[in-house]
Amino acid sequence: MENTRSNTPSISPAAVVVTAVFLLVSVIGINWFTTFVPVVLPDQASAESKSVDELFYILMIIGGVVFFLIQGMLLISVIAFRARPGDHSDGPTYQGNPLLEIVWTIIPSMVIVFLAVVSYNIWTQNSEPKASVNLVDGNSIAINVNGARYAWTHTYVTERFDPDGNQIIINSGAELHTYIGQNVDLTLGTQDVIHSYWVPAMRVKQDLLPGDPAKGGRPTELRFTPVRVEGREYPAEYPIVCAELCGDGHGRMRGTVIVYEDESQFLAEFYEPAIHAILNPPADPVLRGEMEIQNYICNSCHILDRLDWTATTGPSLNGVADRAGERVPGQSAEEYIATSIWNSGAFRVPGYDQQMAAFGPDVMEAANVMSPEQLYAIVAFLCTEGENSDCDMENAGTAIPNAIQTVFGYEVDITFGMDSDVGAETPDAEAEAGDDSS
Numbered sequence: 001m002e003n004t005r006s007n008t009p010s011i012s013p014a015a016v017v018v019t020a021v022f023l024l025v026s027v028i029g030i031n032w033f034t035t036f037v038p039v040v041l042p043d044q045a046s047a048e049s050k051s052v053d054e055l056f057y058i059l060m061i062i063g064g065v066v067f068f069l070i071q072g073m074l075l076i077s078v079i080a081f082r083a084r085p086g087d088h089s090d091g092p093t094y095q096g097n098p099l100l101e102i103v104w105t106i107i108p109s110m111v112i113v114f115l116a117v118v119s120y121n122i123w124t125q126n127s128e129p130k131a132s133v134n135l136v137d138g139n140s141i142a143i144n145v146n147g148a149r150y151a152w153t154h155t156y157v158t159e160r161f162d163p164d165g166n167q168i169i170i171n172s173g174a175e176l177h178t179y180i181g182q183n184v185d186l187t188l189g190t191q192d193v194i195h196s197y198w199v200p201a202m203r204v205k206q207d208l209l210p211g212d213p214a215k216g217g218r219p220t221e222l223r224f225t226p227v228r229v230e231g232r233e234y235p236a237e238y239p240i241v242c243a244e245l246c247g248d249g250h251g252r253m254r255g256t257v258i259v260y261e262d263e264s265q266f267l268a269e270f271y272e273p274a275i276h277a278i279l280n281p282p283a284d285p286v287l288r289g290e291m292e293i294q295n296y297i298c299n300s301c302h303i304l305d306r307l308d309w310t311a312t313t314g315p316s317l318n319g320v321a322d323r324a325g326e327r328v329p330g331q332s333a334e335e336y337i338a339t340s341i342w343n344s345g346a347f348r349v350p351g352y353d354q355q356m357a358a359f360g361p362d363v364m365e366a367a368n369v370m371s372p373e374q375l376y377a378i379v380a381f382l383c384t385e386g387e388n389s390d391c392d393m394e395n396a397g398t399a400i401p402n403a404i405q406t407v408f409g410y411e412v413d414i415t416f417g418m419d420s421d422v423g424a425e426t427p428d429a430e431a432e433a434g435d436d437s438s
């Protein structure tokens, strides 16, 4: 019997030719295939998106060629080297071919090093800190993003002040407002579990880990610069998605990036009206409450038909005032609603868990801070939610502040919005006091 143990597989010229032809076909085929990719990718809406897509093409081409080459050679081998009729032998045994092994180790190593270098370059280039970020009116302001089950909240720390000298913070809820050319630099955090802030059109995605940055936790930043997309009308809207499974409402954890044409459109359609609304709250607490409640993430857990809320993590708030008086013996409807918001753990609605986020004057997350005045307005609004409200609607102006005082010991200043000359005592001479009182 012939000894085949020391055989080295010979590489015939024919095999080399077949491989080369196959490689060529794979390269051409994959290149053609990638021409369909733009159809499935969203707009390239940021300056960073082009390089990310280029990297994606490179990975597609290399991955595709490897895939077709290996699967193709496998198919050819299965057919060409199949057992012929009557052949019941084991076939020849081959042991090692140093040249072949060196080649198939060196080529993939080079490919991997190449990909690592290209990816690293694109990553550092896209995440590099920029000089003037979040420019609004000549100032670099802070834009914060808070992730919570199951909503995103964006807050703008403006350079404007209210009559009491407090810095005005705009809360734009699930919307990030920006404009073409603004170097966006977000500071992100999560108040509960891991979430991931993903804006597909901007080609950015960032995981958020729990932990207070002030206590050594992980501060997270995300940077991108919106660019003009041909054929788009401005303001343009792009979705924000949570890309980390975070609970039963994960699928609802969405938001919108709104890109304005330029800074003046941004100021006129978003920034100035938002500041104006904060400086001139409606005098009617119910109207103010309707405005305030939409600045918080209540919509991410509750149903409320009046405001088109559809989430079901918490009980429906439709007609909540009709039930509020009977929930806890000895507690008035006003006291119950106020307690449900600032101290939601005090009473568990049957059938629901303690999942409600903490709201109050000194909670850690800026997006959830709620002053006694804001609580007053929100309770006043929720008191109108029902056919036969249990609240004392005749005397809402005293009943609700009294309830807040009884339960939490805070005195509520109910004079908000009654000041007609808002801004008169604004400490910052540049603040737009004149415009707002007209």
Ligand code: HEC
Pocket: 149, 150, 293, 296, 297, 298, 299, 300, 301, 302, 313, 314, 315, 316, 320, 323, 327, 337, 340, 341, 344, 345, 347, 348, 349, 352, 353, 354, 355, 356, 357, 359, 378, 382
């Ligand atoms: C993370 C989800 C979540 C968010 C966000 C949330 N809630 Fe709730 N809420 C719940 C759950 C769950 C309950 C019921 C369990 C309990 O009472 O502890 C509840 C109960 C309530 C109740 C009592 C309802 C009843 O039928 O007795 C009120 C009122 C309420 N929430 C108002 C609010 C307001 C106002 C906000 C925003 C400022 C808000 N919630 C934000 C989950 C949430």
Ligand SMILES: [Cu+2]
Pocket: 148, 150, 194, 195, 196, 242, 243, 244, 245, 246, 250, 253
């Ligand atoms: Cu999430």
